[in-house]
Amino acid sequence: MNAEIGFLKECRVTLTPMCLVFLTRPTPDGRREVLLGRKKTGFGAGKIVGLGGHVEPNETAVQAAARETAEESSLVVAVGDLREAANLTFRFPARPAWDMQVAVFVADQFTGDAHESEEIAPRWYPTDDLPVQDVWDDNQYWLPQVLEGQQLNAEFEFADDCETVATVQIVRVSENQPE
């Protein structure tokens, strides 16, 4: 391996830190629903996603999760009510600058009403009837599990189209989280 390629490989270990938040609540008929939303701008625009975004240099992932929740939906969630449910690595060999590490949080305690923001149009979906056609391809491998209470770490590599998952490595950390 020449020195330049070695240097470029070293550069690839830098992953942009991001967060994702899934707020859940019970429905009158005894099911659960989760707050997702149509992304209106930026990376992944058009897809249905959780609330979230970049972790700023001056904050932790859980602080970013609480901040992004307020900015994107107007809902208020306390840092202490956010449970870390997954740690996901997304790699895009065709666009290494997009590589990211995403801390995923779930919370069922929050206040306020969800309102549309510049970035996202939030909507509640039954956890057993997710909008699978409109989410990121990777979601099928971890989102239902996380909403069932599992905690996991996973690494995804995307194909050259940067849309389709090419390889998946999932490490299940625990089956169910204590309340």
Ligand SMILES: Nc1ncnc2c1[nH]c(=O)n2[C@H]1C[C@H](O)[C@@H](COP(=O)(O)OP(=O)(O)OP(=O)(O)O)O1
């Ligand atoms: N593949 C995949 N699956 C599930 N979720 C995501 C991805 N890729 C992603 O980027 N995401 C999530 C992670 C983040 O929560 C958002 C993208 O955040 P982004 O819109 O780029 O960040 P902003 O909120 O616009 O930026 P700031 O507000 O932080 O400036 O999608």
